Amino acid sequence: MAAELRQPHETTESIRSIASDYKYGFSDTEDYVFKSGRGLTEEIVRRISEMKNEPEWMLKFRLRALDVFRKKPMPTWGNCKLLGDIDFDNIFYYIKPSERGEKNWDEVPEGIKQTFDRLGIPEAERKFLAGVTAQYESEVVYHSIREDLEKQGVIFLDMDSGLREHGDIVREHFATVIPAADNKFSALNSAVWSGGSFIWVPPGVRVEIPLQAYFRINAENMGQFERTLIIAEPGSYVHYIEGCTAPTYSTDSLHSAVVELIAKKGAHIRYTTIQNWSKNVYNLVTKRAVAHEDAKVEWIDGNLGSKLTMKYPAIYLVGQRAHGEVLSVALSGSEQHQDAGAKIIHAAPNTTSTIVSKSITKDGGRASYRGLIKVYPGAKNSKSSVRCDALLLDEASRSDTYPTMVVDEKEVTIEHEATVSKVGEEQLFYLMSRGLTEAEAKAMIVNGFFEPFTKELPLEYAVELNRLIQLEMEGSVG
Amino acid sequence: MAARDSKQESLLKIEDLWVSVEGKDILKGVNLAINKGEVHAIMGRNGSGKSTLSYTLMGHPRYRINRGSIIFKGEEIGDLPPNDRAKMGLALAFQYPVAIPGVSVSNFLRASVKSVRGQEIPVKEFRQELKAQMALLEVKDEFLSRYINDGFSGGEKKRLEILQMTMLKPALAVLDETDSGLDIDALKVVSTGINTLATKETAVLLITHYQRILNYVKPDFVHVFQSGQIVKTGGSELSEELEERGYDWVTQELTPSGVA
Ligand SMILES: Nc1ncnc2c1ncn2[C@@H]1O[C@H](COP(=O)(O)OP(=O)(O)O)[C@@H](O)[C@H]1O
Ligand SMILES: [Mg+2]
Numbered sequence: 202m203a204a205e206l207r208q209p210h211e212t213t214e215s216i217r218s219i220a221s222d223y224k225y226g227f228s229d230t231e232d233y234v235f236k237s238g239r240g241l242t243e244e245i246v247r248r249i250s251e252m253k254n255e256p257e258w259m260l261k262f263r264l265r266a267l268d269v270f271r272k273k274p275m276p277t278w279g280n281c282k283l284l285g286d287i288d289f290d291n292i293f294y295y296i297k298p299s300e301r302g303e304k305n306w307d308e309v310p311e312g313i314k315q316t317f318d319r320l321g322i323p324e325a326e327r328k329f330l331a332g333v334t335a336q337y338e339s340e341v342v343y344h345s346i347r348e349d350l351e352k353q354g355v356i357f358l359d360m361d362s363g364l365r366e367h368g369d370i371v372r373e374h375f376a377t378v379i380p381a382a383d384n385k386f387s388a389l390n391s392a393v394w395s396g397g398s399f400i401w402v403p404p405g406v407r408v409e410i411p412l413q414a415y416f417r418i419n420a421e422n423m424g425q426f427e428r429t430l431i432i433a434e435p436g437s438y439v440h441y442i443e444g445c446t447a448p449t450y451s452t453d454s455l456h457s458a459v460v461e462l463i464a465k466k467g468a469h470i471r472y473t474t475i476q477n478w479s480k481n482v483y484n485l486v487t488k489r490a491v492a493h494e495d496a497k498v499e500w501i502d503g504n505l506g507s508k509l510t511m512k513y514p515a516i517y518l519v520g521q522r523a524h525g526e527v528l529s530v531a532l533s534g535s536e537q538h539q540d541a542g543a544k545i546i547h548a549a550p551n552t553t554s555t556i557v558s559k560s561i562t563k564d565g566g567r568a569s570y571r572g573l574i575k576v577y578p579g580a581k582n583s584k585s586s587v588r589c590d591a592l593l594l595d596e597a598s599r600s601d602t603y604p605t606m607v608v609d610e611k612e613v614t615i616e617h618e619a620t621v622s623k624v625g626e627e628q629l630f631y632l633m634s635r636g637l638t639e640a641e642a643k644a645m646i647v648n649g650f651f652e653p654f655t656k657e658l659p660l661e662y663a664v665e666l667n668r669l670i671q672l673e674m675e676g677s678v679g
Numbered sequence: 680m681a682a683r684d685s686k687q688e689s690l691l692k693i694e695d696l697w698v699s700v701e702g703k704d705i706l707k708g709v710n711l712a713i714n715k716g717e718v719h720a721i722m723g724r725n726g727s728g729k730s731t732l733s734y735t736l737m738g739h740p741r742y743r744i745n746r747g748s749i750i751f752k753g754e755e756i757g758d759l760p761p762n763d764r765a766k767m768g769l770a771l772a773f774q775y776p777v778a779i780p781g782v783s784v785s786n787f788l789r790a791s792v793k794s795v796r797g798q799e800i801p802v803k804e805f806r807q808e809l810k811a812q813m814a815l816l817e818v819k820d821e822f823l824s825r826y827i828n829d830g831f832s833g834g835e836k837k838r839l840e841i842l843q844m845t846m847l848k849p850a851l852a853v854l855d856e857t858d859s860g861l862d863i864d865a866l867k868v869v870s871t872g873i874n875t876l877a878t879k880e881t882a883v884l885l886i887t888h889y890q891r892i893l894n895y896v897k898p899d900f901v902h903v904f905q906s907g908q909i910v911k912t913g914g915s916e917l918s919e920e921l922e923e924r925g926y927d928w929v930t931q932e933l934t935p936s937g938v939a
Contacts, residue, residue: 626740627777633761634737634771635787635843636794645790649781649826 240290266381266391273385283509356401363399378461387487390459397427402437411440429460433468440471462490471499478506486512494520502529515544518552525554530654533566542571547583556587562598570602586616644674696747705731707907716879723904733855737771768850772840778828785823833860841872853884858892870895890922
């Protein structure tokens with residue numbers, strides 16, 4: 202099976218051997234039951250829906266989205282040159298692993314366990330996981346819900362199962378926050394989505410343990426189009442964490458997720474992401490939340506890998522006193538562009554928001570902050586504060602900020618602060634005079650710069666992030 | 680005064696050292712020898728080049744050695760990066776320590792001690808040692824969770840520098856104006872730290888602008904630094920003479936100065 206995937210070019214093997222130096226760049230042998238051909242056709246969309254046994258409305262939704270996708274032009278902002286390199290006809294839009302979703306760790310295929318091993322995810326952490334949605338290829342292979350979650354009435358499923366088992370809830374909320382026609386990539390995702398998480402938290406329920414998911418891309422030229430929908434009923438709380446470490450491949454991969462959050466009256470959703478896509482991945486994600494009266498939504502978003510990331514987590518503050526926070530960090534190295542930011546829409550009185558964006562660029566990498574604060578008329582006493590800090594590790598790297606503010610209400614307070622700094626020679630000298638190598642010193646400074654982000658992460662993620670940064674810094678020296 | 684063994688190889692031997700920063704000559708022929716466990720004081724006016732000497736010893740990349748040599752433990756160290764010098768047992772307490780936001784003092788100290796000693800120290804042992812030194816320097820526990828020098832007062836910065844010296848236990852500790860900006864109580868505490876540091880195993884090069892600290896720390900040798908050179912060397916009595924008669928006295932005595 203795997204053989205048919207391999208490029209006939211001899212170069213593939215040497216690229217693979219180079220790629221294997223990248224610590225997280227391994228790949229397992231591929232073992233699929235169904236893989237769509239390259240390129241996107243109506244036939245493929247129908248086939249996906251049919252294989253998943255979807256209701257008619259979802260098929261129609263997909264087909265309409267396909268139509269939109271075809272008609273919509275590419276974004277005319279961001280990194281247009283890199284976007285232009287995406288070859289939509291050379292991508293697999295659907296792959297289904299040989300195993301169906303499982304509940305028991307023992308039944309998880311060996312290859313997948315090996316992948317976790319090599320990622321160094323400790324045993325204790327696996328046990329700690331409340332419910333694991335291990336997204337492998339484009340479908341969920343392992344899914345287990347801890348008993349007490351079930352007792353609390355919390356639904357935590359992969360999106361496909363969610364649709365099958367809770368069709369009514371899904372239909373009521375699906376694509377209400379991000380319509381298919383929102384942008385070209387949300388349209389694409391809407392047409393071919395597969396996997397992702399579906400979470401529903403009943404009124405007043407607090408989910409104390411973060412719900413976690415691991416995502417992996419594992420097929421050359423394969424697209425990943427997860428679809429995540431989280432609904433927090435009034436007065437509830439949930440923290441969802443997604444983390445990715447992807448293998449390195451010789452050709453480009455497209456990752457285009459859609460994530461919708463709905464925080465109803467007085468609910469609180471925290472959504473944490475750490476993404477470390479291999480450096481050939483296009484990561485074009487649409488994330489948006491709606492916060493109703495007295496609700497709170499936090500996007501904690503870390504982007505370390507990928508070739509091009511375009512991601513602007515948004516929060517629509519539609520109810521009085523709703524609060525939104527976006528805390529994001531980006532690390533951009535050679536031939537990488539992290540175009541990230543945030544959008545906050547103040548559409549009700551007394552709403553508040555905070556944006557903190559931190560970026561590090563090195564080896565000629567590029568980072569951009571692209572942000573929008575919009576205040577609608579009547580959203581009196583709205584408050585927003587935006588802070589962007591950029592750290593440049595060398596002269597060749599670049600950082601830009603594109604803040605946009607559209608304020609149609611007088612009684613508001615909006616603060617914006619931006620700083621750009623360089624890793625100080627004096628800081629490096631200070632740390633090196635204490636015995637640290639240049640790479641260690643840089644890693645320490647960079648980890649310190651990211652600390653406001655890192656301290657919001659569960660410990661094991663913080664440790665992993667620090668380690669990844671260390672690896673990055675070692676790569677940049679010598 | 681420590682006895683000099685003529686056959687003993689100096690711990691540090693600086694010979695005819697010329698250093699420039701951004702094309703400007705600052706050190707103009709420094710000669711200095713320090714033996715194991717000795718305490719030396721360098722006194723000099725602001726701008727005479729004292730910090731330039733300390734940075735050069737530690738290997739700051741912007742300070743260029745144009746002539747001369749720095750031999751430490753029998754090895755020329757002029758081309759070594761700062762971390763290698765640190766591992767050889769050289770340490771510098773900075774006149775102006777920089778802040779490193781987001782990095783806690785405790786994480787930093789652990790990483791630093793591990794690098795310099797070349798091995799991991801068990802957490803418990805490390806804590807014990809650290810707590811003992813902190814008590815000596817009257818440093819509170821909350822210090823450890825703060826970010827390095829971030830929002831520290833002048834006195835706190837100096838205490839952290841000395842705390843690092845006592846943890847690193849270098850063969851030679853260069854203390855660049857550790858006494859500046861301290862009130863008398865802080866000065867006493869820091870001096871206690873320096874005296875604990877100065878053992879048979881640790882030589883100290885105490886760089887200062889004022890004679891004041893020498894009431895608490897007794898040097899074996901005092902050197903007067905002027906215009907990028909050591910212009911006079913004596914015992915601890917020299918510092919008192921300087922205090923009474925001022926730097927001008929040395930200047931006058933040495934005019935016209937003979938340059939090496
Ligand atoms: N990084 C630097 N760039 C330019 N000039 C410097 C630099 N460091 C020191 N100098 C100059 O070198 C001279 C000696 O400075 P310094 O070594 O700091 O003296 P001290 O420590 O005795 O006060 C001064 O004239 C100072 O302006
Ligand atoms: Mg000085």
